[in-house]
Amino acid sequence: MTNINDIARLAGVSVSTVSRVLNNYKYVASNKRESVLKVIEEMNYTPNKNAIDLIRGETRTIGVIIPYNNNPSFDQLLNGILTKALEDDFLITVLPSKYSKEKEMEYLEKLKSKLFDGIIITSRANDWETIIPYSNYGSIVSCEYTEHTEIGCSYIDRYSSFLNAFQLLKNKGHRAAAFTTARLESNSTKQMLDAYNQIFGELPPGYHISDCQCLEDGYEAAKQFLQLPERPTAIYANGDEVAGGMYLYAKSQQMKVPADLVIIGQENQPVGIGLGLTTVDHQLTKVGEQACSLVIKKSRKKVKIPYRILERDSV
Amino acid sequence: MTNINDIARLAGVSVSTVSRVLNNYKYVASNKRESVLKVIEEMNYTPNKNAIDLIRGETRTIGVIIPYNNNPSFDQLLNGILTKALEDDFLITVLPSKYSKEKEMEYLEKLKSKLFDGIIITSRANDWETIIPYSNYGSIVSCEYTEHTEIGCSYIDRYSSFLNAFQLLKNKGHRAAAFTTARLESNSTKQMLDAYNQIFGELPPGYHISDCQCLEDGYEAAKQFLQLPERPTAIYANGDEVAGGMYLYAKSQQMKVPADLVIIGQENQPVGIGLGLTTVDHQLTKVGEQACSLVIKKSRKKVKIPYRILERDSV
DNA sequence: CCTTGACTTGAAATGCATTTCATAAATTAG
DNA sequence: CTAATTTATGAAATGCATTTCAAGTCAAGG
Incomplete structure (x- = not known):
């Protein structure tokens, strides 16, 4: 590989001058600039980015x-x-x-x-x-x-958004809601639990399922929720894909959304638009x-x- | 910032030895290895990756x-x-x-x-x-x-997959199909047109819309397709999100899928699973x-x- | 004519770690 | 007890471009 020294030698100038040309420094005699550029062109030279990053420190x-x-x-x-x-x-x-x-x-x-x-x-x-x-x-x-x-x-x-979503459900007459989250130990889950408590009070057993990521997870979660002795009338899903899975499960059980089951999703994803799901868009x-x-x-x-x-x- | 020279000096060895310790080279006396590691620890030293990349060339x-x-x-x-x-x-x-x-x-x-x-x-x-x-x-x-x-x-x-998809439609009795693609000038679009020609022959005017990316694009495309004098009975969408948009438009016009309109999507995306869309999965x-x-x-x-x-x- | 400032240029220092080469000591093999 | 290995270590070269420092030229201003 050819480097800046080769260019300098071939152009008959010092490496400083080559560097100046490379960086568009003002004070280089135009004939030297020309000949440096010519050699760079001929030798098909490109400066080594690792060397530049090393010396520049960024x-x-x-x-x-x-x-x-x-x-x-x-x-x-x-x-x-x-x-x-x-x-x-x-x-x-x-x-x-x-x-x-x-x-x-x-x-x-x-x-x-x-x-x-x-x-x-x-x-x-x-x-x-x-x-x-x-x-x-x-x-x-x-x-x-x-x-x-x-x-x-x-x-x-998120605390505020969860509060709002739960309040929306409460206003529609629901006295409780089931919900899914991603990681159990996440901050977001904590805020969810707090918000739930704030709006609805104590969480009925089985009303929270964690580790939900995708459509399939939502399908399984809905299945579990709807098999509970006190089946929830509303579910908050941590993502529209999860909500989509819930929607599909409800459909498979001949349930109507929102008449038989209310679902609220998150992040305004395509599947939610497709299924007409109400969603909390965090504008990620x-x-x-x-x-x-x-x-x-x-x-x-x-x-x-x-x-x-x-x-x-x-x- | 402290560098390998500092470490060498403080540990009372040469930089070569420090480098050997850093790279787990076999032949370093264990007492020297210890003291080098100790100095590295004390000085909170981490080697500069740009220098390593520069000299290693990768x-x-x-x-x-x-x-x-x-x-x-x-x-x-x-x-x-x-x-x-x-x-x-x-x-x-x-x-x-x-x-x-x-x-x-x-x-x-x-x-x-x-x-x-x-x-x-x-x-x-x-x-x-x-x-x-x-x-x-x-x-x-x-x-x-x-x-x-x-x-x-x-x-x-892709040519083969398009061929298969169109054949599937033909087998179901369709004598033509509309379709969407991404960039008009892409190779994929060319293959699509060729495959269409192979299965259905000449493409009816207005049966191809390009620059479709998202659900909204699909909605608009379906609208255009279904306003044609000879409206298509089947559509191939370049993506399930686009297909999802088409599905939504059909629904909005009180059309039933697949009874009134057949839609086939691509890439097995969540919205397609949600809406039950047949799809060509290229396993990207x-x-x-x-x-x-x-x-x-x-x-x-x-x-x-x-x-x-x-x-x-x-x- | 001298001073000042604008140009122009190159040598050398700098950023940092790896690797080769040379050397020497300590073992092991024969 | 040699010859051949293995182990151990440092000096110096290497990878490559930027930047500072010093020094020189040239033209304009007073």
Whole structure:
């Protein structure tokens, strides 16, 4: 491979001058600039990006930790992040964690090793205490709210959105509701339980199923809910695909939505539009865009993204 | 920042020895190894990955060119790629192109500049002639078939799948079918037109609408199709989300699927499962996995991934 | 005519870790 | 008890481009 020294030699100038040409520095005699460019062209030379990143100490690359790479919510976040990164000429490296603490640390180590200028954590397995020291090595932005001042946040007030959704159900005359969540130990699940308690009081046994991700999970969850002795009249699903599965199960039992069963979904996904499901749209694409914007600006601001409830025909 | 020289000095050894410890080289006296590790611990040292990549000449990072980052088909491909990359400890950088030739070249230049060990092209804007020279700088794998021996391929025989889908419709008694595609100038569209011609002969005017991506596009397409003087009895949609939109439009017109209108979708997406749409599943996740596997192995093989038709209730 | 500021250029230092080469000591084999 | 390995270590070269520093030229201003 030809490098900057070869170019300098062949063009009869110093490497400094070649570097100046490469970086469009003003003060280079035009004849020298010409001949350098000519040699670059002839030798088909491209500067080595690793050398540049090494000396500049930055890579214009952002790492994005996502637990699952086949999950529509994280796809929405990633979509927003990519859009913003493209605008500002940053690269995005996707870091799937499967909620493994070790994998997560491995990725944070890569921030420390100068591979990324910053990291966006869409969801995490480790404690903040473990993560925060790494904010010394690059900007870290979270898609979940945290008090810690070292971490920028682009977040949703989920507690409030859950409160609103449950209130909507209560207003329609339901005295309880079943619901699904993703990970049992997540912050989001905690907020869900709190919001439920706030609106409906005690949760009837069997009214909460966790680890739901996809349409099939929703189908199974609905089956379980509807086999309970006190079957729920309303269900909140943590995603429209999950809600879609519930809808299908209800249909298979000759139940009508919303007459026999009310379903409310989340994230405004295509299947929800298709089935006319009412949904709580947390606008994850916007959350992603904002997160990316914060990490690029090395900002530690806390930015709340508004959610909205899209009422369709399932409530 | 502390570097390998600092560690060497503080541990009273040479940088070579520190490097040996770092890379678990066998022949290091255990007492020296201990003291090096101790200093590394104390100084909270992490080697600079850019320096390592520079000298090793490889990054264990693969770039993935995708035209759209909010498209379910490309999400499926990416999903497969990420799964395989995680297994083999490679990183994935997502490179959105929007089918811009310039952006694409920019990304290929990054391969040349040693930022990536290889590139996966899920779909392209440039000619192969323009792309191929870059295969000298790293392995390039395409998710579309090409004769060029420089390029590895993990591909689907779309012509065959379209042939099969149209034959299915013909067998059910349809004498023509309308269909949607993504980009008009894509290879896939060409194959579609050829397959149509093979099965049904000449395409009735207005029976092909391009640039369809999402549910809303499908809704609009169905509207246009069903307003034609000779309205089609069957439609092939380039994606289940598009098909979902068609389904919705048909419903809005009090039409029954499949009695009044037959719809066949593509890629086995959640909305299709939800609506019970028959679909041509090209198994894009597998295509992605295979593509990633090829690029990691620097293989130029041509691997055909089998498709399958999932018959549900819309045909 | 001298000073000042705008140009122009190259040598050398810098960023950081790996790897080759040379050397030497300690074992093992014959 | 040699010869051949194995073990152990450091100096120096290597990968590559940027940036600072020093120094020189040239033209304009006073």
